[in-house]
Amino acid sequence: MGNDLNQTLGEELVVGLDAGGTRTRAVLAGADASGPLLGEGAAGPGNALTVPVPQLTDHLAEAVADAVPERLRGSVVSVVGGFAGATAASPDDPGHVNARSALTAALRRLGVPAGPVGICSDIEAAFAAAPGTPADGLALVAGTGAVAMRITDRHATATVDGDGWLLGDDGSGFWIGRAAVRAALRTADGRGPATVLAESVGRALGLPDEVVPSGRWTRAAREAYRMHLLPAVMAEPPIRLARFAPLVAEAAAAKDTVAQAVLDEAAGLLTETVRALEPNPGERIVATGGLLGPDGPLTPRLTTRLDALGLTLDWVADGSRGAVALACVAHLAHRGAG
């Protein structure tokens, strides 16, 4: 990026941030949005509802400092951050308020003279990251959680699911991981058919070799497996069940019919979530989250189902490029008004 950076001295620049539950990403680009990215930085978690404002400020400052060399900071004309936890509708909601004060403080600390910062949800930013920076359509997130939104004029105007692991997030990574453990337990107590998930889940939980099944189970082996598995799962926060989702993908790829049925049901639930937004045929769906990436375990299954509804899926890795695009839009609007 050295050459690009040399050319940018004096050029107008924008910063886009994607502040998610596990990390914060910042990228630097020219204000005309046509060129390549000029800088990138990353730091710790950025959920605006769960990370306290002082730490959130530190993480944002660290990511922006990495992305924007000191000598270029004076050229930044617009900053937009897409935040997990800023999904609610109003700018007075706690997530929005926290994100705005943390981002403003972080920029002040770094000497970035950006005017009013733009705050949106991580999902709105991801939607804007699709080719052509769309303003209207549908967004679908399928990672640890699952939620779909209708985006109108760049803002979320309707939400389906996103109800959290206890009540919803149907078809999400958590949902699939819990289904893996349920399938293992149902095999063990005779309710469900045999599945390799009993073995792979048992090993992933660190169960002793002698209680992890190989071949036929005796009644005693079933009881021993359950008695070891249940406390091992209950010793961790429920959301950790999401880490078993890749085991289901692996088992399904190896033709385990139980694992295939879990993925089929997950794809069906996500389709139902999209349908509740009453999509119009041909409408664009921008997807993000690990389950729907180029090699995602649900990508072929969901694509087929959405095809049948006349819908196509664009996937974006994260929202930082969308935040850049929104920062450019904001800058243009500001210049137009000025």
Next chain:
Amino acid sequence: MGNDLNQTLGEELVVGLDAGGTRTRAVLAGADASGPLLGEGAAGPGNALTVPVPQLTDHLAEAVADAVPERLRGSVVSVVGGFAGATAASPDDPGHVNARSALTAALRRLGVPAGPVGICSDIEAAFAAAPGTPADGLALVAGTGAVAMRITDRHATATVDGDGWLLGDDGSGFWIGRAAVRAALRTADGRGPATVLAESVGRALGLPDEVVPSGRWTRAAREAYRMHLLPAVMAEPPIRLARFAPLVAEAAAAKDTVAQAVLDEAAGLLTETVRALEPNPGERIVATGGLLGPDGPLTPRLTTRLDALGLTLDWVADGSRGAVALACVAHLAHRGAG
């Protein structure tokens, strides 16, 4: 009971306890088990895995002291306690060990000279509470949780489900209560059909009047309802969802089709749990727990399904009379051996 108590001076007596997650019950009876109950007492929680031994000892002592007048304590010849948390197979399991030391200490404190105490699970005690004090058959618990066991020679020899609210307890009070909230959320975001559960769950959670639906929903009303409902549920321990089960029973009785479908599915899941024990036609199933009582919301639905498998259901309110029956059996065996 005054006359009965006068007659019992000098007679051999037995004590049975049902130590459950919310309370401990003790009952006193003659050692021939043919007469009426001679005394009853109750105290706080008695789960042998979750109540620390000193408190468990206090609760057991309080219940036994209530049930057995001081002047009769010397006549007690056998004591059996059925404990929640003592469901595991071996007498060396922590639940068994805790229950034994707490019950022994409680009896010593009261001057009850019972020999070795009998410890079993609350489910084994409930099974023995059925008419005729059966030794073999199936036990089904459907209260806040759900579990089925095969009982052989008075001991549980196989367990199906009982996997807890996060991973199982399919068809339990928790399962039904969570289904109620899920149905409400699915109505609100357009995934599910209309149901009166949206209103009754919202009121039970104390949501403001203006966000609880009455009649048709606007898009804004749906979002407001979800945004109030989700934090209200997440502010409490998950197991509290079980308290919404009666709302489903109420709605189903009023012909709400969503609520009826929830109860049908719950009864189907409990049937599946019983089937995994590979019951023989004509085999006895002893049921306990609020969902399956005389007016229980699942009683007619489950009875129909079990009829089709050639199985009949006996319901018992709790295990204290079963523990009495087991105490009589132990006394007879002891006398026979002596």
